[in-house]
Amino acid sequence: MTERIGVCTWSLRPEGPADLGEKLLAVGVDSAQLALEPVRSGRWSFEETVVAVAKTGVELVSGMMEMAGEDYSTLESIARTGGVRPDATWDANLAAARENARLARRFSLDLVTFHAGFLPHDRDDPERAKLVDRLGQVADAFAAEGVEVAFETGQESALTLLGVLEELDRDDVGVNFDPANMILYGTGDPVEALRLLAPCVRQVHVKDARPTEVPGTWGEEVVVGEGAVDWDAFLDVLAADCPVDRIVEREAGDRRVEDVVVARRFLEERAR
Numbered sequence: 001m002t003e004r005i006g007v008c009t010w011s012l013r014p015e016g017p018a019d020l021g022e023k024l025l026a027v028g029v030d031s032a033q034l035a036l037e038p039v040r041s042g043r044w045s046f047e048e049t050v051v052a053v054a055k056t057g058v059e060l061v062s063g064m065m066e067m068a069g070e071d072y073s074t075l076e077s078i079a080r081t082g083g084v085r086p087d088a089t090w091d092a093n094l095a096a097a098r099e100n101a102r103l104a105r106r107f108s109l110d111l112v113t114f115h116a117g118f119l120p121h122d123r124d125d126p127e128r129a130k131l132v133d134r135l136g137q138v139a140d141a142f143a144a145e146g147v148e149v150a151f152e153t154g155q156e157s158a159l160t161l162l163g164v165l166e167e168l169d170r171d172d173v174g175v176n177f178d179p180a181n182m183i184l185y186g187t188g189d190p191v192e193a194l195r196l197l198a199p200c201v202r203q204v205h206v207k208d209a210r211p212t213e214v215p216g217t218w219g220e221e222v223v224v225g226e227g228a229v230d231w232d233a234f235l236d237v238l239a240a241d242c243p244v245d246r247i248v249e250r251e252a253g254d255r256r257v258e259d260v261v262v263a264r265r266f267l268e269e270r271a272r
Contacts, residue, residue, distance in 0.1 A: 005247075008247055009024075034062070065097065076216075082155060111150060150176040151165075154182050158193035176201075179194070186215075191234050207250065208227030221253075246267060
């Protein structure tokens, strides 16, 4: 396994393949996680995307699947609409998973990540059984193309996520660990969660946040190094137990390129 430093392409808010190429060069990373939806939907040309990225020398190491109908305006709205949980969007999301699996294979990607949705803690909750079944179907769609999947952390506790992974019992399903999401959702300490989930982690999103002061509301995403993530302890656990790619994600603010550069330098300095 590798420990490359990369960036999530959606963090750069590119207007198209050419703009993506320019911003990848500006942030100075050697790898990237590609948002698949612009290509899957036809807004971006597959060929133009391949050429634009190839010109930068940046390696695409994973993809991201966007689920239909997700509403992140409040914690309550995303709990209701997130991931594979809503019945109204399930058929569309399964069809999109099959398309994204074929697309990932065309991009030569071995991993695609997505938000599973809020997973109930109670093993006897019928909603949990429904989600486990649906996640298995999504994993099957990607496995048919030789692609692994990883669920984003944060919307449930690490213990609940680990339990769902044990129920799925698949080697081709793991975790995309985002320490900031644990803080934003208020679902646990990122370092302790990483220790628990370490054997299942396939990739890490490098993102930082501060906890909310008002229970039931979002925390605040901030530039890496300015939030509540204990990066020294977090990176120690990564170095010991999770030699995976570290992909910078920035989803707030209007200085995305500059903020990604700060995060890249932050990681490089600690690596030295």
